[in-house]
Structures are given as structure tokens and as C-alpha cells.
Amino acid sequence: MKTKDMTTGSPFKLIILFALPLMVGNIFQQLYTVVDTMVVGQVLGVPALAALGAADWTNWMMLGIIQGFTQGFSIRISQNFGAGNTRQLKRDVAASSVLSAMMAAVLLVVGQLGVVPILKLQHTPVEVLPDSLLYLRILFAGIPIVMAYNLLSALLRALGDGKTPLYAILIACVINIVLDILFVKVFGFGIAGAAAATLIAQLCSAVFCLYAVSRLPLLKPEREDLKPDGELYGKLMWLGAPMAFMNAIIAVGGMIVQSVVNTFGVIFLAGITATNKLYGLLEIAATSYGYAMVTYTGQNLGAGKPERIKKGVRAALIAAVLTSALISACMLLFGKNILRLFITGTPKEIEATLYIAYRYLAVMSGLLFVLYVLYIVRSAIQGLGDTVLPMASGFAEFVVRTGTALFLPRIFGQEGIYFAEVAAWLGADIILIISYYVRMRQLSRRFSGIV
Numbered sequence: 001m002k003t004k005d006m007t008t009g010s011p012f013k014l015i016i017l018f019a020l021p022l023m024v025g026n027i028f029q030q031l032y033t034v035v036d037t038m039v040v041g042q043v044l045g046v047p048a049l050a051a052l053g054a055a056d057w058t059n060w061m062m063l064g065i066i067q068g069f070t071q072g073f074s075i076r077i078s079q080n081f082g083a084g085n086t087r088q089l090k091r092d093v094a095a096s097s098v099l100s101a102m103m104a105a106v107l108l109v110v111g112q113l114g115v116v117p118i119l120k121l122q123h124t125p126v127e128v129l130p131d132s133l134l135y136l137r138i139l140f141a142g143i144p145i146v147m148a149y150n151l152l153s154a155l156l157r158a159l160g161d162g163k164t165p166l167y168a169i170l171i172a173c174v175i176n177i178v179l180d181i182l183f184v185k186v187f188g189f190g191i192a193g194a195a196a197a198t199l200i201a202q203l204c205s206a207v208f209c210l211y212a213v214s215r216l217p218l219l220k221p222e223r224e225d226l227k228p229d230g231e232l233y234g235k236l237m238w239l240g241a242p243m244a245f246m247n248a249i250i251a252v253g254g255m256i257v258q259s260v261v262n263t264f265g266v267i268f269l270a271g272i273t274a275t276n277k278l279y280g281l282l283e284i285a286a287t288s289y290g291y292a293m294v295t296y297t298g299q300n301l302g303a304g305k306p307e308r309i310k311k312g313v314r315a316a317l318i319a320a321v322l323t324s325a326l327i328s329a330c331m332l333l334f335g336k337n338i339l340r341l342f343i344t345g346t347p348k349e350i351e352a353t354l355y356i357a358y359r360y361l362a363v364m365s366g367l368l369f370v371l372y373v374l375y376i377v378r379s380a381i382q383g384l385g386d387t388v389l390p391m392a393s394g395f396a397e398f399v400v401r402t403g404t405a406l407f408l409p410r411i412f413g414q415e416g417i418y419f420a421e422v423a424a425w426l427g428a429d430i431i432l433i434i435s436y437y438v439r440m441r442q443l444s445r446r447f448s449g450i451v
Contacts, residue, residue, distance in 0.1 A: 004160025006296045007082055007303040012315035015292045018162050019319075022288035025166035028173035029280070036194050037277040037342050039180045048191055049342065050266045051131035053273025054124045057254035058136055062111055064247025066147050069103055070096075071294065072240030072387055074154035078295050079385065081159055082302030086218060093155060094221035095232045099240070104147035111140035122259040125266060131191045138195035145203050152209035155219055157291055158298070164212045168205035176201035242387035246394030250424075253398035257405040257420050264414045267349065271356025272417070274342040275364070282331065282364060285323040286372045289316055290379035297383025306443045313380050313436070320372040331365040360418045367422040374425050377432040381439060389435040393428040400427035 006014050040048045073096035080089040115136045124132055153165040176197050183193025213219050261272050293316055300308045331338075339357045343350050378390045401424035408416025 004162075005082075006160055006299045007305060007308070011296070011308065011312035012319065015289065015296055015312060015316050016319060018160065018292040018295065019285070019288040021162040021166040022157075022291055023285050025162075025169035026280070026284040026288055029169045035177045035180050036198065037274070039184045040191060040194050042341075043185050044190060047128055047266060048131060049273055050125070050269045051128035051135065051191060052194075053269050053276060054119065054122065054128050054132040054258070054262065055135050056273065056276055057122075057251055057258045058115065058118050059139055060254065061248055061251030062107065062140065062143065063146065064251055065107065065244045066103075066143070066150050068242075068244030068247045069240040070100060070147070070150040070154040071382070072243040073099065073151070073236050074158040075239050075294065075298050075382060075385055075387075076236065077155060078158040078298030078383070079302040081218070082299030085302075089218060090221045091225045091229065091232060092236070093219050094225040095229060095236055096151060096155070097221075098226075098228075099233060099236055100147050100151045101144075104144040107147070108140065108143045111143060112137065115140065118255070122255050123262045125262060125269070127266065128269075135191050135195045138192060138199060142199040142202060145199065145206050149202055149206035149209060152206065152213050155213060156209065156216075157295055159216070159218060160295060160299070161212075162291070164209065168208040168212075171208055172201040172205035175204050239385065239387050242391040243382065246387075246391040249391075249394045249398045250401075253401040253424065256402045257417065260405050260409060261417060264417075267352050268356055268414055270343070271353045272360060274339050274353065274357040275360040277342060278331070278335070278338065278361060279364070282327060282368055283371060283375070285327065286320065286375040289320050289323075289372070290375040292316070293376055293379035294383040297380050298385075301384055301443075304447060306440065306447050309380070309384075309443075310440060313376065316376045316380075317373065320376050321369050324369040324372040328365045328368045331361060331368075335361045335365065359415065363418040364421055367425070370422060370425040370429055374429050374432060377429070377436050381432065381436055384439055384443065386435075386439060389439070390432070393431045393435070396427040396431050397424040400424045 004014075004018065006018070037049065037052060040052055073092070076092045077089055077096070080086075080092060115133060119129060119132055119136075149168070153168065156162075156164050179197035179200055180194055183189045183197050184191075187193065189196070261269055293312070296312050296316075297309050300306075300312065336354065336358045339354055339361065340350075343353050343357070374393075378393060381389055401420050404423040405417055405420040408419055410416070
């Protein structure tokens with residue numbers, strides 16, 4: 001495994017080369033999510049597919065909170081790596097590990113206690129509630145595993161290592177697919193089998209990343225680094241908590257949308273679920289560019305190179321918009337055939353579900369570039385050490401997403417739901433773009449000595 005200094009060389013080349021392994025990893029991560037859905041949908045039918053959909057936003061909220069904390073913690077690490085401050089970097093690693101363990105324990109308890117009322121608040125149909133509840137209980141039992149993997153992979157990415165997380169995902173993907181087929185189709189464990197397969201795969205990826213981190217001296221704290229440091233804990237939480245809160249707010253908005261979707265019946269829910277399972281494919285490159293920008297911006301801030309940050313953001317935006325256009329075209333051309341893989345039932349059920357799923361997919365694909373701009377700009381701001389403004393953009397997403405979901409169906413019927421997601425992206429973009437220009441102007445003045 002190798003670290004990567006992103007403070008010298010072509011910004012475009014560095015960002016692309018850093019993002020590519022992450023894209024491949026995301027493809028495989030989405031592959032096992034897709035296989036989950038395909039196996040459940042084809043073996044267990046539309047009601048089981050709807051049960052997965054009813055659990056989606058609740059599961060995403062927990063994962064988003066975990067990723068928010070770990071990504072926030074890694075910002076200081078990338079900045080200190082760029083500044084060459086190895087001593088402080090090791091202290092950050094030690095403190096991040098302690099805080100992650102504490103947060104994992106809290107989230108484990110909260111997740112198990114809160115899952116029932118959350119599902120009921122979303123008006124989850126009674127015919128899918130038991131399966132949704134079982135699925136989430138099993139996944140939430142593995143919160144410490146998910147926290148460990150996300151922290152370890154975030155530490156590696158902060159040092160410019162995008163390949164090791166890729167290898168971890170490849171391992172997890174193969175294990176998850178094999179166990180999905182074995183547990184659900186062969187052994188007949190139902191939706192619990194799909195959840196257990198995911199959990200075991202995540203454990204294997206966490207162990208692999210742990211082995212990689214243990215071999216990297218930069219990420220091995222000394223004994224004195226493990227001493228409690230309240231001031232450092234506070235600084236890390238100031239970075240991680242807003243990102244976790246941002247993801248939680250976005251998820252709450254998604255849950256409100258889900259509660260509206262649930263009122264339109266199992267067929268509509270299954271159609272939305274099928275498309276949501278492709279959502280990960282839509283944003284594969286976006287999340288990868290986002291990780292690249294956090295690391296790139298953090299390292300260059302640590303090295304005191306604000307103009308280089310601007311060049312990197314421009315290069316990333318060009319790459320992101322071109323990538324989103326390619327993905328949009330593929331989804332519009334081949335999306336219907338992909339969606340068919342998730343859906344089983346009577347011919348009437350299949351056609352009704354597919355009609356809903358493809359129309360929703362077409363709306364999101366047509367405006368996908370808006371999501372890609374969001375990831376680039378938000379990640380750049382986060383890399384600057386500012387996680388409060390991105391949190392504000394998350395609140396904007398919440399307001400726009402819920403407002404659209406509650407208002408448009410009254411005018412256009414259930415199809416009004418299709419526009420909630422893209423409207424939320426646009427609302428966040430407005431805040432983020434303005435915030436980015438303000439922050440970069442402040443940064444340029446700071447480094448040029450202008451008061």
C-alpha cells in the first residue's frame with residue numbers, strides 16, 4: 001500500500017487517478033447491493049422487495065451518520081499529512097479511534113431501540129413491516145463493524161491510498177454475492193439471510209483494512225498518543241458531528257418522502273425501491289470524486305496552496321459533469337432492462353412496477369449532473385475543514401425534498417414524488433456554490449496577508 005502526496009503534479013490527473021480505484025470499488029459495492037435486491041426480488045417476490053425499500057432510508061441514515069463522523073475525523077489527518085506533521089497525525093488517529101468506538105456503542109443502542117418507532121412513523125405497510133424490522137435489526141447489530149471499516153478506509157484515503165479500500169470492497173463483494181445466493185436461495189433464510197450476508201461481507205472488508213493500516217507506520221500511534229485529550233476530541237467532533245448531522249437530516253427528509261411513498265401501495269413502493277437500488281450506480285463516480293476532493297483539498301490546504309485548490313476544483317467539475325453525462329445516457333438507454341432484473345411476479349405486477357421504476361429513473365438520470373456538482377463542491381468545502389456550511393446544504397436538501405414530496409403529489413398525483421430528489425440536489429447546490437466562493441475568497445486573503 002502507498003500513500004500519495006497530492007500537493008504536486010497535475011490536479012486533473014491526480015484526482016482522476018485517485019478516484020478511479022474508488023469508482024471500481026463503488027461499482028463492486030453497488031454490485032453486491034444490486035445482487036441483494038435481485039436475489040430478494042426474484043426469490044422472495046415483490047412484497048420482500050418492498051420490505052427492503054421500506055428499510056432503505058433508515059439504514060441509509062445510520063450509515064450516513066457513521067460515514068459523517070469518520071470522514072470528518074479524516075479531514076485533520078489529510079491536512080496534517082499535507083503539512084508533513086507526522087506527530088499530530090498520529091495523535092489524530094488515536095483520538096479518532098477512541099471517538100469512533102464510543103459513537104459505535106451509542107449508535108448500536110439507539111439503532112435497536114429506535115427501529116420500530118421509525119418504521120411506524122414512515123407508515124410502513126403492515127404486510128412488509130416484519131421483514132423490514134428483521135432486516136434492520138440484523139444490520140444494526142453490526143454497527144461496530146461498519147464503523148470500523150469506515151474509519152479504517154477513511155484513514156487510508158486521507159493519506160492518498162485509494163487502492164486498499166478497493167481491494168477490501170472486492171473481497172466483500174465476492175463474499176456477499178456467494179452468501180446471498182447460499183443463504184436466501186439455497187438455505188431459504190429469507191430476508192434475514194440477505195442481511196446476514198451483508199454483515200459478514202462487511203466484517204471481512206474491515207479486517208482487511210485493519211491489516212493494511214497495521215502495516216503503515218504513519219497510522220500507528222505511540223503509547224503517549226493514546227492519552228485522553230479533551231481539546232483534540234472537541235476539534236475532531238467539530239469536524240465530524242456536522243457531517244453526521246448533515247447526513248442524518250438528509251435521511252430524515254428521505255424518510256418523510258418514504259412515508260409518502262408508502263401510502264401509495266406495495267406496487268408503487270416496489271417500483272421506487274427498484275430504482276433506488278440503482279441510485280448507487282448513478283452516484284458511483286460522484287462519491288469517488290468527492291473522496292478525492294476531500295483528500296486533495298485537505299492536503300493542499302495543509303501545504304498552504306489555495307490557488308492549487310481552485311485548479312483542482314475546476315478540473316474535478318469538468319471530469320464530474322462529463323462522467324455524469326455518460327452515466328445518464330447509459331441509464332436512459334439500458335435502465336429499463338436493468339430494472340427488469342429486480343422485479344418478479346405476475347405479468348401485470350411486473351409491468352406496473354417497471355412503469356413506475358423507469359419513469360423515476362428517467363427523471364433522476366436527466367438531471368444527474370446537478371448531483372455531481374453537489375459532491376465536488378461540498379467535498380472541497382469539507383476538505384477546507386468547514387463542515388458547518390455543508391451541514392447547511394443538508395438542511396436545504398431536507399427542506400426542498402420534504403416540501404416537494406408533500407406538495408407536488410397533491411397537484412400531479414403520485415408521480416410528483418419523482419421530482420423530490422432532483423429538487424433537493426438543486427437546493428443544496430445553490431448554497432454550496434455560494435459558500436465555496438466565499439470560503440475561497442477568505443482563504444486567498446489569509447494566505448496573501450490581506451486583512
